[in-house]
Amino acid sequence: MAEQDWKANKRVFAAVSVPTLLWTLLFFVIPMAIVWFYSFGENRGLTEIEFSGTLENYKRATEFLYLSIFGKSFAVAALVTLICLIVGFPVAMAITFASEKWRPWLLLGIMLPFWTNLLIRTYALMMLLGTQGFANKGLGALWDGASWLKTLVGMQPLPTWEPVQLLFNNFAVVFGLVYVHLPFMVLPLYAALDRLDRSLIEASLDLGAGHFRTIMRIVVPLAAPGIVAGVMITLIPALGAYLTPDLMGGTDSQMIANVIERQFKKANDWPFGAALSFILIYAMFILIALQSMRRKVPEAR
Amino acid sequence: MAIFSRTPRAPLEYSRTLWMRLWVGAVMVFLYAPLVVLMIFSFNDSKRNVVWRGFTFKYYDKALGNDVLVEALVNSLTIAALATLISLILGAVAAVMLWRFRFPLKGAVDGTISLPIIVPEICMGVAFLIFFAKWLEWPTNLIWPFNLGAIIIAHITFCFPFVTMVVRSRLATFNREQEEAAKDLGAGEWAVFRDVLIPHMRPALIAGALLSFTLSLDDFVITYFTSGPDTITFPVKVYSMVRFSVTPEVNAASTLLILLTILLTAVALKLQGVKAIAETH
Numbered sequence: 001m002a003e004q005d006w007k008a009n010k011r012v013f014a015a016v017s018v019p020t021l022l023w024t025l026l027f028f029v030i031p032m033a034i035v036w037f038y039s040f041g042e043n044r045g046l047t048e049i050e051f052s053g054t055l056e057n058y059k060r061a062t063e064f065l066y067l068s069i070f071g072k073s074f075a076v077a078a079l080v081t082l083i084c085l086i087v088g089f090p091v092a093m094a095i096t097f098a099s100e101k102w103r104p105w106l107l108l109g110i111m112l113p114f115w116t117n118l119l120i121r122t123y124a125l126m127m128l129l130g131t132q133g134f135a136n137k138g139l140g141a142l143w144d145g146a147s148w149l150k151t152l153v154g155m156q157p158l159p160t161w162e163p164v165q166l167l168f169n170n171f172a173v174v175f176g177l178v179y180v181h182l183p184f185m186v187l188p189l190y191a192a193l194d195r196l197d198r199s200l201i202e203a204s205l206d207l208g209a210g211h212f213r214t215i216m217r218i219v220v221p222l223a224a225p226g227i228v229a230g231v232m233i234t235l236i237p238a239l240g241a242y243l244t245p246d247l248m249g250g251t252d253s254q255m256i257a258n259v260i261e262r263q264f265k266k267a268n269d270w271p272f273g274a275a276l277s278f279i280l281i282y283a284m285f286i287l288i289a290l291q292s293m294r295r296k297v298p299e300a301r
Numbered sequence: 302m303a304i305f306s307r308t309p310r311a312p313l314e315y316s317r318t319l320w321m322r323l324w325v326g327a328v329m330v331f332l333y334a335p336l337v338v339l340m341i342f343s344f345n346d347s348k349r350n351v352v353w354r355g356f357t358f359k360y361y362d363k364a365l366g367n368d369v370l371v372e373a374l375v376n377s378l379t380i381a382a383l384a385t386l387i388s389l390i391l392g393a394v395a396a397v398m399l400w401r402f403r404f405p406l407k408g409a410v411d412g413t414i415s416l417p418i419i420v421p422e423i424c425m426g427v428a429f430l431i432f433f434a435k436w437l438e439w440p441t442n443l444i445w446p447f448n449l450g451a452i453i454i455a456h457i458t459f460c461f462p463f464v465t466m467v468v469r470s471r472l473a474t475f476n477r478e479q480e481e482a483a484k485d486l487g488a489g490e491w492a493v494f495r496d497v498l499i500p501h502m503r504p505a506l507i508a509g510a511l512l513s514f515t516l517s518l519d520d521f522v523i524t525y526f527t528s529g530p531d532t533i534t535f536p537v538k539v540y541s542m543v544r545f546s547v548t549p550e551v552n553a554a555s556t557l558l559i560l561l562t563i564l565l566t567a568v569a570l571k572l573q574g575v576k577a578i579a580e581t582h
Contacts, residue, residue, distance in 0.1 A: 240421025
């Protein structure tokens with residue numbers, strides 16, 4: 001049945017629309033608008049900001065230093081998304097084709113970390129990756145084993161194991177972001193695969209295609225909307241990530257959110273920080289516009 | 302592989318192939334091993350988190366005796382509870398508005414309401430920082446729990462769109478004839494809402510509440526920017542502890558929060574069953 005026109009029942013419409021609209025206007029639209037105005041302002045003294053309508057902040061954002069940080073953030077987010085896709089796709093397949101009894105529990109297994117506090121998960125990972133952590137101990141044991149095998153066949157043993165620096169570098173940032181965002185990827189992939197018509201896969205197998213070929217030629221194209229959704233849901237938060245690069249990254253692992261934070265805390269250059277924030281928001285809009293364009297193309301055909 | 306399966310594997314039972322099982326197992330280990338290690342080491346009798354030196358509860362004592370940490374945890378839970386309550390009301394009402402009515406600028410309103418889901422946390426954090434500190438000049442010296450007001454408002458703003466999203470997809474399955482039947486039988490608008498619509502929305506409301514509560518409890522970035530110098534929440538406190546001194550106290554406090562998450566999930570499971578929970582996401 002069709003939606004009701006708002007004029008048909010003004011009293012009820014007012015009751016459901018006024019709280020929502022008022023809240024969104026007051027606590028979302030206005031704060032964002034203020035940031036937008038700040039991005040065209042300049043610092044006068046320590047706390048005074050003049051709204052002069054200058055484009056200086058945006059010009060400064062195109063300096064090589066900031067462009068390279070934007071580029072790097074994109075590269076890191078894209079790499080994280082790719083790894084999540086490669087790791088997550090088989091998991092989503094396994095959940096889709098699991099037995100009725102197992103499926104909900106596997107889904108719960110993916111969702112529980114997603115409900116666990118982000119800071120706790122980051123801290124747990126830091127413990128594991130530290131120079132004294134288990135990851136290093138495991139690698140050290142492998143190294144010693146290899147060394148022992150070499151002596152067994154009469155060769156010189158390997159030099160003693162030096163703990164590798166797994167934390168506070170770009171590797172740690174990518175690893176941490178994959179750890180945090182994997183559930184974001186698996187859930188939409190599963191949702192798409194679950195809707196798939198299984199008889200198509202069976203038909204492909206019956207007609208002689210192998211499993212790998214069936215997955216590449218039948219499953220992946222049919223699940224494309226879910227793959228795109230998963231990519232967006234992973235890419236967008238990864239691009240704006242603050243905590244992981246801040247805690248797990250080194251001095252050269254700064255992502256765009258860390259630069260924005262610095263403008264508002266240490267550097268105390270709010271107008272420039274505001275401009276960077278809006279560039280990040282515009283980048284999100286472009287990504288979403290690309291996604292919706294992609295979605296319209298097959299419909300038009 | 303063949304030893305484990307009693308019946309031969311059908312072509313589509315991908316999850317019964319060995320490499321699939323290994324892959325899923327490896328991913329589960331990847332997701333859970335760090336958390337399990339963290340929880341085990343909260344019982345470790347050593348100041349540094351590296352070598353096992355024996356079992357102790359002393360870091361739980363220390364964590365629970367740490368007034369700032371306890372205050373932070375109480376603050377976080379209070380914020381999450383209040384933000385969830387208001388997000389549920391606002392979110393459900395917004396979902397009903399978007400589902401039931403046709404009105405001018407509907408597309409724009411719809412887009413703006415779901416925008417907080419997409420806008421990066423850091424940008425919203427910055428916006429609330431300027432809004433509360435410079436514009437509204439929100440007083441910072443109020444008594445508890447009013448000193449948490451700014452944080453609660455910020456949390457509601459990013460939580461309620463999620464509730465709207467979940468409730469709206471549930472409302473799409475509502476059979477409007479039920480509403481008509483109720484009206485024919487003499488129910489007013491309010492009675493229809495209370496006795497027909499809310500019972501239909503119930504699973505989505507539970508899922509939405511769970512989602513808002515976790516999102517609020519989880520949030521670091523927005524709170525970090527919104528909170529004044531005197532208010533502290535659990536993630537903000539853990540952040541400063543991780544930053545400056547890693548002690549098993551952090552492990553103990555984290556373990557308590559993980560247990561709380563598991564407890565909440567179990568409650569939701571009891572209310573809804575594992576399938577329904579899995580499907581709302």
